[in-house]
Amino acid sequence: xxxxxxSPRHEVTEMGQEVTLRCKPISGHDYLFWYRQTMMRGLELxxxxxxxxxxxxxxxxxxxxxxxxxxxxxxTLKIQPSEPRDSAVYFCASGPMGQGGEKLFxxxxxxxxxL
Amino acid sequence: GxxxxxxxxxxxxxxxxxxxxxxxxxxxSTYLYWYKQEPGAGLQLLTYIFSNMDMKQDQRLxxxxxxKDKHLSLRIADTQTGDSxxxxxxxxMGRRALxxxxxxxLQVQP
Numbered sequence: 728x729x730x731x732x733x734s735p736r737h738e739v740t741e742m743g744q745e746v747t748l749r750c751k752p753i754s755g756h757d758y759l760f761w762y763r764q765t766m767m768r769g770l771e772l773x774x775x776x777x778x779x780x781x782x783x784x785x786x787x788x789x790x791x792x793x794x795x796x797x798x799x800x801x802x803t804l805k806i807q808p809s810e811p812r813d814s815a816v817y818f819c820a821s822g823p824m825g826q827g828g829e830k831l832f833x834x835x836x837x838x839x840x841x842l
Numbered sequence: 843g844x845x846x847x848x849x850x851x852x853x854x855x856x857x858x859x860x861x862x863x864x865x866x867x868x869x870x871s872t873y874l875y876w877y878k879q880e881p882g883a884g885l886q887l888l889t890y891i892f893s894n895m896d897m898k899q900d901q902r903l904x905x906x907x908x909x910k911d912k913h914l915s916l917r918i919a920d921t922q923t924g925d926s927x928x929x930x931x932x933x934x935m936g937r938r939a940l941x942x943x944x945x946x947x948l949q950v951q952p
Contacts, residue, residue: 762942769944820885831887833885
């Protein structure tokens with residue numbers, strides 16, 4: 728398996744533009760997570776899905792952020808309109824159903840810069 | 843607030859032991875984890891410990907858990923330059939998603 732695949736790897740955009748980040752989880756994993764990493768705030772959970780259904784989106788900063796998981800092999804995180812304070816590394820992770828102690832497998836992240 | 847706390851930086855010499863400490867927040871956490879992040883990469887699971895254990899050893903890694911004080915530590919024996927990375931502790935807080943600490947940057951001097 729190729730692991731969790733995120734695209735693009737880097738995104739540079741101007742304030743006000745729409746940004747879409749993409750994630751392909753590991754096949755067979757039931758859970759998908761979106762995290763954001765910044766120097767100031769560390770790793771923050773934005774939202775996670777179980778079997779394509781959003782379970783907890785309390786970490787989504789505001790209405791400008793939205794996430795979808797239309798099927799088991801694809802998820803998007805959209806920011807519209809983007810702002811400079813959204814600049815961060817966005818990670819997608821997936822994990823299997825289980826009793827506990829399961830790994831989260833992280834993608835390589837998308838480095839977002841909003842100018 | 844819900845903050846998993848770690849010291850920011852640790853520098854050791856190659857061959858020495860490294861000890862990275864973490865204070866977590868939620869006694870309902872079932873498992874506690876250590877992840878490693880190398881530059882430009884995502885996080886990788888190093889090891890984890892069930893909350894009713896107080897120690898786990900895995901090759902060069904030793905995890906100690908003090909549940910009373912909500913204190914978790916990671917000891918790396920015979921630290922190598924390849925161990926240089928950021929180390930994150932994490933707790934599950936009784937749910938599937940993990941809450942991560944701020945990370946400790948380990949620098950290994952040759």
